[in-house]
Amino acid sequence: MCLLFSQVISDFDMTLTRFAHNSKRVPTTHNILDNRLLINEDCTKKLLNTYYPIEIDASRSAEEKLPLMVEWWTKVHELLIQQKIRKDTLARAVKESSAMLREGYKVFFDHLAEHQVPLLILSAGVGDVLEEVIRQNHVFHPNVHIISNYMDFDHTVEERKESYVNSFDIVLVKDETMDVPNAILRYITSSRDNK
Numbered sequence: 001m002c003l004l005f006s007q008v009i010s011d012f013d014m015t016l017t018r019f020a021h022n023s024k025r026v027p028t029t030h031n032i033l034d035n036r037l038l039i040n041e042d043c044t045k046k047l048l049n050t051y052y053p054i055e056i057d058a059s060r061s062a063e064e065k066l067p068l069m070v071e072w073w074t075k076v077h078e079l080l081i082q083q084k085i086r087k088d089t090l091a092r093a094v095k096e097s098s099a100m101l102r103e104g105y106k107v108f109f110d111h112l113a114e115h116q117v118p119l120l121i122l123s124a125g126v127g128d129v130l131e132e133v134i135r136q137n138h139v140f141h142p143n144v145h146i147i148s149n150y151m152d153f154d155h156t157v158e159e160r161k162e163s164y165v166n167s168f169d170i171v172l173v174k175d176e177t178m179d180v181p182n183a184i185l186r187y188i189t190s191s192r193d194n195k
């Protein structure tokens with residue numbers, strides 16, 4: 001028998017991650033944010049308690065669930081934006097969480113990478129957190145591709161400073177004047193005038 005995979009498609013939360021460990025629920029990517037970073041975790045917990053039972057309700061059709069799921073993630077995304085989450089806290093939040101991939105995950109990820117089979121992860125969770133979970137488990141191989149919700153962070157000057165310093169000769173911080181450009185102009189024009 002010959003089995004040929006062109007690619008493997010999987011969702012993430014509770015599929016590649018465990019549902020529970022030692023009788024305790026393993027957090028989804030959203031739960032990791034709720035527990036560690038959100039100032040008011042109640043607001044998203046309330047939404048989870050309302051919408052999760054709908055998600056898993058086998059008596060409802062997909063058509064019936066879809067607008068409610070859209071309503072859920074729209075509300076959660078609005079709340080997340082208000083919380084002003086910082087990118088640099090994500091790795092710590094994941095490290096301190098009880099996020100856990102399923103037993104045997106390493107064989108699964110490594111085997112697909114070794115055989116160059118693309119692994120496409122489609123997730124309604126939070127992509128930035130999902131990536132961090134995979135990275136911290138050392139299985140973020142080049143064949144792993146993710147389609148998910150990503151946060152668009154506001155970058156502080158401090159975060160961008162290094163890349164600016166590497167790219168430009170002069171970097172001005174907190175200078176609201178034209179003193180430096182004027183000095184450069186004076187230098188250029190005076191050296192030209194003195195020729």
Ligand SMILES: Nc1ccn([C@@H]2O[C@H](COP(=O)(O)O)[C@@H](O)[C@H]2O)c(=O)n1
Binds near residue numbers: 012031052055072122
């Ligand atoms: N605010 C939310 C939104 C969704 N969830 C759960 O995350 C799951 C994402 O699952 P994937 O299989 O798409 O990775 C989704 O099924 C919801 O149960 C959440 O916890 N909080």
